[in-house]
Amino acid sequence: MTIGIKGAPNVHSLKQCVPVTFNYDVHFTQGLFELDNPLFAQVLTCEENSPKKVLAVIDAGLLQHQPRLLEKLAAYAEFYRDALIFVQQPAIVPGGEAAKNNPQLVTQLHQTIDCAGLCRHSYILAIGGGAVLDMAGYAAAIAHRGIRLIRVPTTVLAQNDSGVGVKNGINAFGKKNFLGTFAPPYAVLNDLDFLATLDDRDWRSGIAEAVKVALIKDADFFNFITKHAAKIAKRDMQAMQELIYRCAQLHLGHIATSGDPFEKGSSRPLDFGHWAAHKLEQLTNYNLRHGEAVAIGIALDSTYSYLIGLLTKSDWQQILDTLKALGFSLYVPELATHLHQLEHPNCLFRGLREFQEHLGGELTLMLLEKIGKGVEVHHVDLLVYENAIALLKQHHDNGE
Amino acid sequence: MTIGIKGAPNVHSLKQCVPVTFNYDVHFTQGLFELDNPLFAQVLTCEENSPKKVLAVIDAGLLQHQPRLLEKLAAYAEFYRDALIFVQQPAIVPGGEAAKNNPQLVTQLHQTIDCAGLCRHSYILAIGGGAVLDMAGYAAAIAHRGIRLIRVPTTVLAQNDSGVGVKNGINAFGKKNFLGTFAPPYAVLNDLDFLATLDDRDWRSGIAEAVKVALIKDADFFNFITKHAAKIAKRDMQAMQELIYRCAQLHLGHIATSGDPFEKGSSRPLDFGHWAAHKLEQLTNYNLRHGEAVAIGIALDSTYSYLIGLLTKSDWQQILDTLKALGFSLYVPELATHLHQLEHPNCLFRGLREFQEHLGGELTLMLLEKIGKGVEVHHVDLLVYENAIALLKQHHDNGE
Structure with missing residues (x-):
């Protein structure tokens, strides 16, 4: 097929059009890692009923407020062992912008992904504030051209905005998000309970x-x-719940329909x-x-x-x-x-x-x-x- | 909206669907950087008629066979100065798998992208074999979440296969393409003339x-x-031309329609x-x-x-x-x-x-x-x- 490249008579061209559709659910729950909440296990096994390899990446700042989180995760994995296996101890990474300013964190996650033999059908479970989700999401997106990412945003900001979106990234050359990709998550799990222990500034x-x-x-x-x-x-929790839901909905709607x-x-x-x-x-x-x-x-x-x-x-x-x-x-x-x-x-x-x-x-x-x-x-x-x-x-x- | 997460009564969910369509043209030409071939300039200015910032990344192996390429590029940019500006001297990178085994090359390209102030509407012009295109494409894909990539594949392999596809990557931990993304190019320019100087093995x-x-x-x-x-x-060039065109067509068709x-x-x-x-x-x-x-x-x-x-x-x-x-x-x-x-x-x-x-x-x-x-x-x-x-x-x- 010859197309209209002016003055370039010997050009033949093929027009390529690649449609890709990304689907993901954003769930709003409480007590996400309580044993009586099967949401996370069900999200993992919705396609196929076998235990999935999961690497957890956790915001160190969160652990200070949720000292029992590691225990709870271990108990959850034990209880739902037909759905998931944590392949390694969770990677604990600094919270806040520090997570995005240290490229070594990405490299370390890649080493773990390599050692644990994670594949494109394995999962990174990123738990924390927006910066940790951005960094872990970037590491996940570029390993094997994309390991599945489940985001558990634990701040207001991440639950209503960055955590539900399609971006990731780290800083470089003193510039925010100089490195990153567009990569929709596999799922987002918003747990209202995490907000209770936020300090006032983060709330x-x-x-x-x-x-x-x-x-x-x-x-x-x-x-x-x-x-x-x-x-x-x-800190009225009910008003906050509505604020987060409506905000996430507006963000998601914008991403889906902006073109x-x-x-x-x-x-x-x-x-x-x-x-x-x-x-x-x-x-x-x-x-x-x-x-x-x-x-x-x-x-x-x-x-x-x-x-x-x-x-x-x-x-x-x-x-x-x-x-x-x-x-x-x-x-x-x-x-x-x-x-x-x-x-x-x-x-x-x-x-x-x-x-x-x-x-x-x-x-x-x-x-x-x-x-x-x-x-x-x-x-x-x-x-x-x-x-x-x-x-x-x-x-x-x-x-x- | 409440959805059917069994046994998890307090889950509300938003279903997100993000449709994205990637369009790019694969052009087949000869004498790509001759002054009488406006194809490249026209591809750059098809959206908007102002000079575009371009960083060229060139396979060192190619330069051995095409010693006048740098001169020709400079002359082309001078002649088509209304369409393009090379923001820096071209980055010359090792050809073959060496391009994918040295992560420093990616970092160096990012430094250049930063110094030259390239943005998401600027262009990386990658000229070379598949490995160089993979490495440069990866560097382009993760800078600013994606700088536009124009591939100029110069080997048979790259013209009929990897160069027309949607992947990039480099090697890490001794594994091929451990790091990479799916990122369709902005355009692909296949110049048959580059094949004339390939050695027999690459042909x-x-x-x-x-x-x-x-x-x-x-x-x-x-x-x-x-x-x-x-x-x-x-080395019959006419038979090769048909082979490349049909092969690229089959690959493109597969990518577009495989689902x-x-x-x-x-x-x-x-x-x-x-x-x-x-x-x-x-x-x-x-x-x-x-x-x-x-x-x-x-x-x-x-x-x-x-x-x-x-x-x-x-x-x-x-x-x-x-x-x-x-x-x-x-x-x-x-x-x-x-x-x-x-x-x-x-x-x-x-x-x-x-x-x-x-x-x-x-x-x-x-x-x-x-x-x-x-x-x-x-x-x-x-x-x-x-x-x-x-x-x-x-x-x-x-x-x-």
Whole structure:
């Protein structure tokens, strides 16, 4: 078949189209590793009724709060021995961003995968916060071109956002997620009980992603958050359960129907507020939690949206008030350091370029035209951003 | 929504379905980097008319045969400067399996990608044999979760098989492709002219994959190969052009329509003859070319198919005669070393387990029931394989 390559008469071409469908279930449960909860065992044996090889990778931070977890896992495996075998002792890895900053952890997991003879039909069971899930997911995705990954997200952030998505990754060259792949999990098991032992910062942090997705997609959900903000901040478990479920649902729906789940284009609506957040995490040496940084990023981009006349004042105030009622601080000095030195590595505005570079193509930022409706722009005015930062500082200083 | 997890009353679940479609064109041309051939420039600018950032990765082995290639690339980029910019000097990497055995090469490419600010809409242009394409493709796939890859396969093997497929990878822990991903390329540019300077072994080697796919899928194509075997062996370019086109077409068709392009199941029909081939490459310290090993693997599994009464004697003889007419040797001593020591790392039969482990799940081998039709089996008889090896040795010793 000859196709229309102009001026290249001797070109023959074959057009290839490869359709791939990824299916996975996100389960919401409690007491995941209690013996009377067969969910995990049933997920493993849903295709075939023989014991599956499983390597557990566990967030060290989680173990501090759940000291009996290893025992429980061993008892679970013993009780459900027709469904699973832990091939090795669980790999305990540092929690938080440290998991993504040490490439040796990936190498060590690969050594274990090799020694234990795990194959593409074996399972990595990753239990922990988003960073551990990202690292373990990356290790799983590139071993044998993909070992099955079961995610057990144990933070709010991971249960309602990163843990239900299709990405993994580690940091390299000082850049977030420089290495990674798009690789949907085999299944996600969300256990509400893990949230009870989170410290307050981690409890709060994950709520920022719910605020984000509500703001760009679902005014009704945002009003739910506004209404229950004080309750959620005081760790009301029922309100949190609904928040997580609705947030996960919105994220999953976006991934399934956006038409670009593997982000081949330049648009990434779910990254509202994230260009500044990513940079602030780095500028604060990751002393800010991801969600804390996202809350500031949301406040900043909402304020920018308001200042350019896109968003009404009342919507803007509701957003800032809700974030504050949830307990977020909306200003850090790193927002303003080196703001006029655009080439300085610690200038916030370099985050715009890094954001564009990671995703590729044209700069594409999500702003807000009203609560529940985002709009994409390709150019921004840095002077207006400066004013937005000044406004957030003023709010902060006045304790508004 | 509550789903039917038996005995787990408090489970709510969200079912996620992520459809992803990968499109890419495989172009067949000549004089790819001649100034009067706009194909490459047009492929880069088909979406958007601005100069694209490109990092070239070139097989050092190729440069020995094509000493003017670097000059030609530079001239092409100058002439088509509205379409492309080479962001750095091309990365020259060792050809052959060495490219896949040195993880530092991947790291170095990532450093270059970082320094040059390549993004997901930039391009890696990988020029070389299958191993270089595999390594560069892996580096591209995991940087920023996937930089666009344009493959320029320069060997018969890469043009008709690996270069048109959806896999990449490097070796680790002494295992082929231990690390890798499924990642379709952005485009494939096959230039027939590169084949003119291949040495005889590389010319011949790639033909084995055409024999393989013909045997399991297309009797008419196999008869074409039988009929033109002597001509092809004598480097008739027109016969080779047809062989490559038909072989690539069969591979692409299989990937697009098999229903399992990312090999989530245990079946891999295109790996007919490959379990022994992979092991033989390792046992000969990669002194055997992949295609040479595949030819032996095909001979072995065809002989096994004949010995168990699946394949007729005349079909079996046609297969062996064709392989020999193409110039392949069908026996190496490594087939028989340590054959009775099943736990010895150099026992050929360990290749069965390693094959199963890489793919996962149940052992699934392709055998032949007639020329043009493969059939999958899940059990093999090692004694019959011993007889098959003995028969190949006898054939070889008698110069049949």
